[in-house]
Amino acid sequence: VIFGAPFDSTASYRPGARFGSAAIRHESYGLETYSPYLDRDLEDISVFDSGDIELPMGSSEMALDAISERTAEILMDGKLPFMLGGEHLVTLGTFREVYKKYPKVQIFHFDAHTDLRDNYLGVSLSHACVMRRCHDIVGDGQIHQFGIRSGERAEWTFAREGHTDLHPFTLDDVNSVIKSIAPGTPVYLTVDLDILDPSVFPGTGTPEAGGVTFEELRKALICVCRGLNVVGCDVTELAPTLDASGVSTAVACKIIRELLLALNS
Numbered sequence: 001v002i003f004g005a006p007f008d009s010t011a012s013y014r015p016g017a018r019f020g021s022a023a024i025r026h027e028s029y030g031l032e033t034y035s036p037y038l039d040r041d042l043e044d045i046s047v048f049d050s051g052d053i054e055l056p057m058g059s060s061e062m063a064l065d066a067i068s069e070r071t072a073e074i075l076m077d078g079k080l081p082f083m084l085g086g087e088h089l090v091t092l093g094t095f096r097e098v099y100k101k102y103p104k105v106q107i108f109h110f111d112a113h114t115d116l117r118d119n120y121l122g123v124s125l126s127h128a129c130v131m132r133r134c135h136d137i138v139g140d141g142q143i144h145q146f147g148i149r150s151g152e153r154a155e156w157t158f159a160r161e162g163h164t165d166l167h168p169f170t171l172d173d174v175n176s177v178i179k180s181i182a183p184g185t186p187v188y189l190t191v192d193l194d195i196l197d198p199s200v201f202p203g204t205g206t207p208e209a210g211g212v213t214f215e216e217l218r219k220a221l222i223c224v225c226r227g228l229n230v231v232g233c234d235v236t237e238l239a240p241t242l243d244a245s246g247v248s249t250a251v252a253c254k255i256i257r258e259l260l261l262a263l264n265s
């Protein structure tokens, strides 16, 4: 079950991710439903788009509560929540409900940024802190981070002390980490699209040079969906108005199509 979380109140640099889910929904009509990569078609699988949640701007707590509420409904129905951001803080709203249902859940985190700050300018509920808040919930060694290439020194130290399982700069280690996970372990997949190089995906609030290609990300995500028991998923940080060409939105749509098809196989 897809839903949108159009929220960007804590964007630390350029806002606009609140328009992400609506842009993805609108531009998705320009994308083929058939994936030649997977030889599967969206018309062959069951996906329900439950629309965007109406979120209050200005209260992160209330927004996260609303996201948790929608997630809980989807989980109660035995479905897989698939959230479209929004900025990355929205992950906390979904993840904490997934954790209630699956206390052994591990996180696969694709991002340019560690998102491990304890607070950002005194604010603990910020997209720059979202993985740290998830770590508060799951504890050490349960968050696997890939493609990371930015963050303050304290965040890198926190990760390198073993609080998270950090695999910086590339996606080279994704397969070996997948193989190390016990079969059946529930996994939450969170994709911050700024993991992509800004030449591929400029439409995001905090672009970071040195990112991965579309093909590298697509292949890694397919491996995650096929090799692990994914029980929840989100794709965040598309800020469509920051890329007047529309290419970033098209890239997001294609990643989401591949994820939906791979999760249904």
Ligand code: MN
Binding pocket: 088, 111, 113, 115, 127, 192
């Ligand atoms: Mn992020």
Ligand code: MN
Binding pocket: 111, 112, 113, 192, 194, 195, 206, 237
């Ligand atoms: Mn990021």
